[in-house]
Amino acid sequence: MVLLMLLFFGGSLYMSIRISKKKENADGYMTAGGKIGFGISAASMTATWIWASSMYASATSGYTYGISGPIHYGLWGALMILLIYPFGRRIRKVAPKAHTIAEVMFARHGRSSQLMLAGSNVLGSLISLTSNLIAGGALISMLSPFTFTQGIVAIAIGVLAYTLWSGFRASVLTDFAQVVAMLGAVAIIIPVIFFAAGGPDLFVEGAKNLTPQQGDFFSSDAFFNQGAPYIAAVLAYAIGNQTIAQRLFAVREDLIKKTFVTATFGYGASIIGIGMLGVIALYAGIEPMNGDVNNLIPQMAATYLSPILICVFFVMIIGSLSSTADADMTALSSIMMADIYGQNIAGKKNANPKTMLLVGRLTMVGATAAALCFASMQFNILDLLVFVGAMWGALVFPVIASFYWNRVTNVAFSVAVIAALAAFLPVRFEWVDLSGGLGIVSDVVSVIGIGVVLALMSFGFFGLRVAVIVGAVSIVASAPFAIGFLHTYPVLSGSLVAYAVSTIVCVAITMMNKTKRFDFDIIKTRTGDFDTAETEIMLASESVIDDADAAGNGAYAGKDV
Amino acid sequence: MEIIALTAYVLVWPVLVIGVLSVIVRAFVKDAREAKKEGRQII
Numbered sequence: 175m176v177l178l179m180l181l182f183f184g185g186s187l188y189m190s191i192r193i194s195k196k197k198e199n200a201d202g203y204m205t206a207g208g209k210i211g212f213g214i215s216a217a218s219m220t221a222t223w224i225w226a227s228s229m230y231a232s233a234t235s236g237y238t239y240g241i242s243g244p245i246h247y248g249l250w251g252a253l254m255i256l257l258i259y260p261f262g263r264r265i266r267k268v269a270p271k272a273h274t275i276a277e278v279m280f281a282r283h284g285r286s287s288q289l290m291l292a293g294s295n296v297l298g299s300l301i302s303l304t305s306n307l308i309a310g311g312a313l314i315s316m317l318s319p320f321t322f323t324q325g326i327v328a329i330a331i332g333v334l335a336y337t338l339w340s341g342f343r344a345s346v347l348t349d350f351a352q353v354v355a356m357l358g359a360v361a362i363i364i365p366v367i368f369f370a371a372g373g374p375d376l377f378v379e380g381a382k383n384l385t386p387q388q389g390d391f392f393s394s395d396a397f398f399n400q401g402a403p404y405i406a407a408v409l410a411y412a413i414g415n416q417t418i419a420q421r422l423f424a425v426r427e428d429l430i431k432k433t434f435v436t437a438t439f440g441y442g443a444s445i446i447g448i449g450m451l452g453v454i455a456l457y458a459g460i461e462p463m464n465g466d467v468n469n470l471i472p473q474m475a476a477t478y479l480s481p482i483l484i485c486v487f488f489v490m491i492i493g494s495l496s497s498t499a500d501a502d503m504t505a506l507s508s509i510m511m512a513d514i515y516g517q518n519i520a521g522k523k524n525a526n527p528k529t530m531l532l533v534g535r536l537t538m539v540g541a542t543a544a545a546l547c548f549a550s551m552q553f554n555i556l557d558l559l560v561f562v563g564a565m566w567g568a569l570v571f572p573v574i575a576s577f578y579w580n581r582v583t584n585v586a587f588s589v590a591v592i593a594a595l596a597a598f599l600p601v602r603f604e605w606v607d608l609s610g611g612l613g614i615v616s617d618v619v620s621v622i623g624i625g626v627v628l629a630l631m632s633f634g635f636f637g638l639r640v641a642v643i644v645g646a647v648s649i650v651a652s653a654p655f656a657i658g659f660l661h662t663y664p665v666l667s668g669s670l671v672a673y674a675v676s677t678i679v680c681v682a683i684t685m686m687n688k689t690k691r692f693d694f695d696i697i698k699t700r701t702g703d704f705d706t707a708e709t710e711i712m713l714a715s716e717s718v719i720d721d722a723d724a725a726g727n728g729a730y731a732g733k734d735v
Numbered sequence: 736m737e738i739i740a741l742t743a744y745v746l747v748w749p750v751l752v753i754g755v756l757s758v759i760v761r762a763f764v765k766d767a768r769e770a771k772k773e774g775r776q777i778i
Contacts, residue, residue, distance in 0.1 A: 193776055206778055211770075213763030214778060220759070241744070343778045350763055357756040361749040374742045440755040447748030454745070 175318035178485055182355075182492055183332030189351060190336040190344035200527035200705045203341035203534055204273040204508040205424040210346060215425035215433040218349035220440035221497035222417050223255060224356065225302070226309035229448045229494060233474075234467040236452025239396035240388025244449020246401030252442030254408040259434035260634030261413070262422045264577050266430060268694045272701040273512040275419045275573065280517050281700035282576050282692065283584035290591055291569060292513040295416040296506060298562045302417075303502040303545040306495040311549060313491050316472050317484070326549045329495065330542050337500045338538055341507060342420065345500040352493040353440070359490035360444045363475070363483065367451060370478040371458050380457030388456065398663055406627055406669035407563040413573055414566030416505035417498070506541045507534035516704055527705040564602060567672040568594035572680045574630060579684065580692040586683035594676035601661070602668025613661040616671060618653075620660045623670025625649035626677045 201207055210218075228251065235243035269278040276295060280288035307326040314325030337344050372379065387395045412418055425433050451474045455462075460477070463469040475487040511534045516525045572587040600606045601616050608616055629645030660667050770777040 193778055210778065211762070211766035213759060213761075213766040216762060217759045220755070241741070347778050350759075353759060354756065357752050357759075361752045361756070364749045365746055368745050374738050377738050377741045436755060436758055439751060440759070443748045443751035443755060447752060450745045450748060 175314065175320075175488065178488055179328060179332065179492070182489060182496070183335065185351065186332075186336040186348045186496070189348050190340055193343055193347055194340045198340060198343075198531055200511065200530040200534075201271075201273070201703045202343055202705070203531055204504075204511060205420060206343050206346065208271060208424055209426055210421075210424045210429075211426065212429045212432055212436075214346050214350055215421060215429060216436040216440070217353040218346040218497075218501075219255070219418070219421050219425075219433055219437035220444075221349040221353040221356065221493070222421065222501040223251070223437060223441045224353075224444055224494050225306060225498035226313075226491055226495035227305050228445050229491070230309065230468050230471055232445045232449030233452035233455070233471050235396075235400050236449040237456050237462070237467060237470055238452075239393060239400055240384055240390070240456060241453055242391050242393045242396045243388075243400060243452060244446045246396045247404060248442050248444075248446035248449055250401060250405045251408050251445060252438045254405075254412045255418075255434055255441060256438040257409070257631050257634060258412040258418070259431055261574060261577070262434065263427075263430050265419075266422060266427055268577060268697045269423075269701045270427065270698065271703055272423055272697075273420070273508050274416055274423075275413075276416075276509060276513045277517060277701055278697060279573070279576065279587075280513070281697045283582075283587050285518070287572075287576075287584055287587045288513060288517065290588065291414070291573065292509050294414055294562065294565045294569060295509055298411075298414065298566065299416060299502040299505045299509075300541060300545060300548070301562055303499055303506075303541060304548040306499040306502070307545055307549040310492065310495045312468070313472060313488070316469075317476075317488060323550060326546060329492070329499070330546050333496050333499045333503065334538060334542050337503050338535055341534055341538075342424065342504045345497075345504045346421070346424065348500065349497050352497040355489050356493040356497075357440065357444060359486045359493075360447050363479070363487055363490065364447050364450055366483060367474055367478045368454055371454050376454065376457045380459060383456060383459045398666070403663070403666040403669060406567065406623070406666065406673065409627060409630065410563055410566035410570050410669070413570045414562075416509060417501040420501070420505055420508060503538045503541060507537040510534065510537040512704070522700070522702075522704075525704050530704055561602075564598045564669055564672050565595065567669045568598065568676045570630065571626060571673065571677040574633075575680060575684070577694075580694065581687050581690070582680065582684045582692075583687050583690060586680050586687070589683055590676045590680035593679045594672045597675040598668050598672040601671045602664055604664055608661040608664075614657060616667055617657040617660045619674045620667045620670035621649055621653050621656050622678070623672070623674035624652050624656070626673045627670070 199207070228247075232244050232247040235247040237243070239246065265275065265278065269281070272278045274292070274295070276288045276292035279291050307329055310329040311322040311325035314320050314328070315322040318325075320328070336348060368376075381389070387393045421433075422430065448471070451471055455470055455474055460470075460473070463473050475484055479487060511530045515530055515533045516522060520526065520529070568591045572582070572590050576582050576587060597619070601608070606612055625645035625648050628648045629641040632644040633641035660670070767777050
């Protein structure tokens with residue numbers, strides 16, 4: 175295992191060194207200049223969206239909900255990549271040279287909207303980084319003589335080493351190697367485990383281990399407990415996650431559609447495929463070690479794979495968590511570089527690319543240290559992820575509307591997000607008794623949330639008219655079934671309430687704006703490269719002044735340059 | 736029939752994965768060749 179890790183991280187470091195430059199460019203460090211080709215962008219989008227937790231969660235879904243379980247995890251996650259690409263094209267059109275969506279929100283609205291989005295991005299990426307370290311630490315402690323703490327430290331250092339110098343450029347290039355390793359492993363491991371566990375005969379002998387719901391491809395249990403909350407959550411993740419936005423700004427504009435479609439198939443096939451290990455475990459009557467379903471995948475590997483294939487499996491998991499962890503590091507660094515330093519501390523015109531790079535690298539080190547602390551404290555990551563998911567759910571409508579509707583104001587954006595969070599918390603965490611009239615109110619709002627989610631999905635592809643029809647029809651169609659019942663699923667209700675309240679409040683306040691109209695062309699002028707020819711000249715002249723002062727001639731002392 | 740369908744349901748995913756992997760690898764090779772021809776780094 176030690177040799178494998180050395181090979182994996184050593185190989186990634188070697189790739190990173192091959193493309194490193196003595197003087198990295200700040201824009202290259204954040205988005206690789208916005209000109210990435212299809213091969214790397216598709217690999218990177220796929221690798222980033224697949225993380226270790228999604229593999230574990232898909233298998234858990236297969237084990238818990240039976241044959242439809244992996245579909246209700248993987249298919250919806252995959253479709254979300256597809257569903258956001260029309261929004262991605264619009265975002266790229268109005269802000270072709272931006273680095274983060276929060277940066278665009280600053281240009282569109284102002285500081286409060288930007289900081290809300292940037293804050294949620296930071297929290298989300300930090301939690302994701304922590305979660306990946308935990309998954310790696312647990313795997314290493316299970317398959318090697320090393321402890322959990324030694325495992326998380328080794329992975330953190332390994333990922334940081336190859337990402338620190340070249341940032342996003344290193345992240346996406348190594349993603350290619352990681353996706354080849356991951357997808358190659360998935361293609362081998364699934365059939366090997368299936369046939370080792372009994373092959374087709376397993377479905378005859380193990381059928382007795384399934385409940386009627388687990389054996390039903392159209393299981394309502396699987397849909398309401400896994401699929402529906404996930405549909406609501408991943409739309410928010412896709413819009414609010416800076417790792418996806420960063421790749422959107424990095425890929426060549428004409429390749430956005432191809433990249434997202436390929437990543438949809440790559441993610442879907444891999445994650446649903448890994449979920450089949452949970453289904454096989456269910457048919458085989460395997461009990462998860464220590465009752466923990468997170469042990470299921472490593473347990474299946476240890477039971478059915480040869481030592482060589484266990485190594486392949488290990489590389490698959492390490493690849494999945496490293497590709498997401500390096501994406502989280504670069505996402506965090508670009509937010510601190512562009513949103514905090516670039517827009518709020520120095521200002522766009524005065525931002526020094528050299529200082530930006532320093533900020534980015536220090537952020538990576540700081541974020542890694544923080545994630546190590548959180549991982550060692552063993553916070554409940556799933557609870558934190560659900561919270562961040564809802565926070566992003568509150569942001570989805572205001573963010574999307576801000577890119578299309580020129581009447582949306584900063585006040586409408588900010589108040590809508592705060593109101594949605596205030597409504598989400600008591601529903602999600604059941605702080606109020608929802609058994610009476612409040613439950614009905616929650617259900618009515620949730621039904622509106624269903625309409626909002628489906629309308630947003632339609633809007634990207636078919637425009638406003640179809641979206642309004644889809645939203646209205648889904649509200650009318652779901653109301654008789656959902657009212658009086660949805661509040662018994664707090665995770666789902668909480669997300670739907672966040673969508674509904676943010677939409678209602680954002681629309682209501684926006685409608686009050688009768689005079690102000692935003693010109694979207696302004697965004698292009700307010701966002702853009704930090705490392706331009708002008709900054710090069712400015713830095714070069716500063717260097718001349720420093721050299722001259724160092725030489726003692728003092729010619730430039732006190733001059734305003 | 737159900738057994739065949741379930742077997743296909745389990746095994747179709749690795750096949751799709753191989754398909755996506757081949758698309759990505761071919762595109763990467765094409766990107767790398769173009770970059771080499773133009774004398775620039777791939778990223």
